[in-house]
Amino acid sequence: MAPGSTPAPTPVLQAQDVHKSYGRHPVLRGADLTVDPGQLVAVVGENGAGKSTLLKILAGTLPVDRGEVVLSGTLGYCPQDPVLNASLTVEQHLRYFAAAHRLPDLGRGRDLMSVLGYERYGASPVGELSGGTRQKLNLTLSLLHDPDVLLLDEPYQGFDWDTYLRFWDLVDDLRARGKAVVVITHLVFEQDRFDVLADLTDGRLTPRTTSKEDHHVGV
Known part of the structure; x- marks a missing residue:
């Protein structure tokens, strides 16, 4: 060198x-x-x-x-087709994945929900969500342990323009x-x-x- x-x-x-x-x-x-x-x-x-x-x-x-x-x-993987349980709520998914990663709380998950603009769906079963919102949850779960x-x-599948821009804000934060x-x-x-x-x-x-x-x- x-x-x-x-x-x-x-x-x-x-x-x-x-x-x-x-x-x-x-x-x-x-x-x-x-x-x-x-x-x-x-x-x-x-x-x-x-x-x-x-x-x-x-x-x-x-x-x-x-x-x-x-x-x-560490690695986070977000496949094209969300691997989610239609009968569980968004909050329940966060709890199960947080437990799997041995996270102390749901703070990061809730922050990601806010960044992606779907925090109001926390109590909603996944089966009632739109495809775009399911994709937001899928992305959140892949980032829960901050890989x-x-x-x-x-x-970008299923994202509207506002979510598309929020996605890039999130990517910029990750890279920084x-x-x-x-x-x-x-x-x-x-x-x-x-x-x-x-x-x-x-x-x-x-x-x-x-x-x-x-x-x-x-x-």
Whole structure:
């Protein structure tokens, strides 16, 4: 390292040479991804490109055929389809997840409800909520333990404009505190928000140039 230079940050999430096939159908063919603390990364691909497969592998819910994924820190995972119990209320979901993460109280959950603008639904059964509000709860549960890395699968689904803006305010706060956010999507709005944009094509990730050259990380 040159005198006076800043050491490179230690990646909080790294995937190397990830391969995954379903039967004889290869989906990932050597995907590489490196995410540093505080970065906002988008993985963009068409339907069927393998985005959800990659996200499940990054989340540790799907094994690789070859390659490795290294996580340094805690992980939050928000799948595209909310995994919720229709008969339980929003508050009950918060209590169950807080207990699972051994959190002392529901303070962070209630703060997130306020940030996302759905605190009035605390006593409502999930089965009575709109799709957008269920997605807000899904996002809240993935952030309840304040993870170091947040993985999001199509996070804008069901969000109105106000919620979309609240979502980005939340992401800005996470990044300011050194948290990394990885968004898996088929369409990227406001590309300049992202530090890294990577296209998933033919089972591999290819970086795009963004305006944030100073924050670039290898893909």
